[in-house]
Amino acid sequence: MKRKAATMQDIARQVGVSVNAVSLALKDRPGVSDDTRQRVREIAQKIGYKAKKTPPPETPQTRKSICVLLRHRFFRDFRFYGRILLGIEETAKQAGYDVQISSFGGEEVPASVQEGRVSGLIVLGTIDDKFLARLREYGVPLVLADHQSSVYALNCVVSDNFFGAYGMAMHLFRKGYTRIGFFGDPNYTPSTRDRYFGVLKAIQDHVCPGDMNAALAYLTRFSTRGMIEKYVVEQNVARIFELYEDIPETPEALICSNDELAILLMQVLQKHDIAVPGDVAVAGFDDIETGSMVTPTLTTVHVRKKLMGQRAVECLLRRLDDPDAPPEKHIMSVTLVERESV
Known part of the structure; x- marks a missing residue:
C-alpha cells in the first residue's frame, strides 16, 4: 500500500x-x-515532507504582501479611513511590500490569509474579538489600527480619543458653555466610548460639587443614543433630528462622536432654523476635510490619520523582524481645531 x-x-x-x-x-x-x-x-x-514546486519569485504567491482588513460599513467613510490607508500603502511600498485591501461583514477570513500568501495583517477599525480569535489561529503577524482589543494583548495604533474629547469639553467650558452633552453612542466602538469618558472626566474636573449630579445626569441622558450611528450610516437626518428633539432641555453645546455626525446635525438644525453656534454650539471629532468646507466651519479634534497608517506598518515590520517581542501600543496625539461652530 x-x-x-x-x-x-x-x-x-x-x-x-x-x-x-x-x-x-x-x-x-x-x-x-x-x-x-x-x-x-x-x-x-x-x-519526509517534500515541498511542492513554488512559483517564480515575482508571482503573487511569493511577493511580500500586507493584507488590510476593513469592515464593509467603513468603506463609506473614506474621508477618514482613506487617509489611514494612504499612510499604510506609502509606507508598505517603501519597505517593498504590496498591499491587499479586503472588506468583511461577518467572519470571512480572506483566502490570502488562510493560504499563507501574506506576510502580515493590519485590521483597520473595529473588529469583534471572536473574529479576531479566528484570525489569530492562522499565525499571521497582526496589528490593529484605530482599534484596540479588550481581550487580547496585541500590537495596536490608536488616537488619544480620551484626551481629545476631554480637551474639547474643557475648551467649551472656557468659552462659557455650561450645559454640555455628548451626542453619540458610547457603546458603538472603543473610540466613541473613550471620547464619551473624556467628556465625563472634564465635567468631573470642572463642575463644582453642588452642580455635579445635575451635570452628570444631563450628560448621561444625552449619550444613550443606541441607534444614532445607524442613522449616520443611512444619512437619515430626520431620525437624527428626532434624537436631538428628545433632549429634555436644550443644550448649550454638543460634542458629537465624530465629524460626520456633527455635520449632519448642523445641516438638520439649520434646516429647522436652529442657529449654530447661536442657539447651540456643535463640535466634532476626526477633522475630516468636509468639516472645513461646511457653513459654519466645524470645530473639531484633529486625528493624525495618515501618520496612524504609517505607524501601523512600521509596527508590523518590527513584528515581522522579531515575532517574540512584546506587543506594542501606540497612542497618537491629537489637537483641537477651533473654527466657527463653537
Whole structure:
C-alpha cells in the first residue's frame, strides 16, 4: 500500500503551530521565531515532507504582501479611513511590500490569509474579538489600527480619543458653555466610548460639587443614543433630528462622536432654523476635510490619520523582524481645531 505523502498539516500538528507558521518557516520568511523555524525543519525532514514546486519569485504567491482588513460599513467613510490607508500603502511600498485591501461583514477570513500568501495583517477599525480569535489561529503577524482589543494583548495604533474629547469639553467650558452633552453612542466602538469618558472626566474636573449630579445626569441622558450611528450610516437626518428633539432641555453645546455626525446635525438644525453656534454650539471629532468646507466651519479634534497608517506598518515590520517581542501600543496625539461652530 502506497504511503500517504506528508503534508504541512502533519508538521503543524507535531510542532503545535498553525499551517501558516509552517509555511513561513519552510519558505524562510519572517513571521516566526528562529526556534519554531528550526523545529519545523526538523519535523519536515523526519516525516519526509517534500515541498511542492513554488512559483517564480515575482508571482503573487511569493511577493511580500500586507493584507488590510476593513469592515464593509467603513468603506463609506473614506474621508477618514482613506487617509489611514494612504499612510499604510506609502509606507508598505517603501519597505517593498504590496498591499491587499479586503472588506468583511461577518467572519470571512480572506483566502490570502488562510493560504499563507501574506506576510502580515493590519485590521483597520473595529473588529469583534471572536473574529479576531479566528484570525489569530492562522499565525499571521497582526496589528490593529484605530482599534484596540479588550481581550487580547496585541500590537495596536490608536488616537488619544480620551484626551481629545476631554480637551474639547474643557475648551467649551472656557468659552462659557455650561450645559454640555455628548451626542453619540458610547457603546458603538472603543473610540466613541473613550471620547464619551473624556467628556465625563472634564465635567468631573470642572463642575463644582453642588452642580455635579445635575451635570452628570444631563450628560448621561444625552449619550444613550443606541441607534444614532445607524442613522449616520443611512444619512437619515430626520431620525437624527428626532434624537436631538428628545433632549429634555436644550443644550448649550454638543460634542458629537465624530465629524460626520456633527455635520449632519448642523445641516438638520439649520434646516429647522436652529442657529449654530447661536442657539447651540456643535463640535466634532476626526477633522475630516468636509468639516472645513461646511457653513459654519466645524470645530473639531484633529486625528493624525495618515501618520496612524504609517505607524501601523512600521509596527508590523518590527513584528515581522522579531515575532517574540512584546506587543506594542501606540497612542497618537491629537489637537483641537477651533473654527466657527463653537
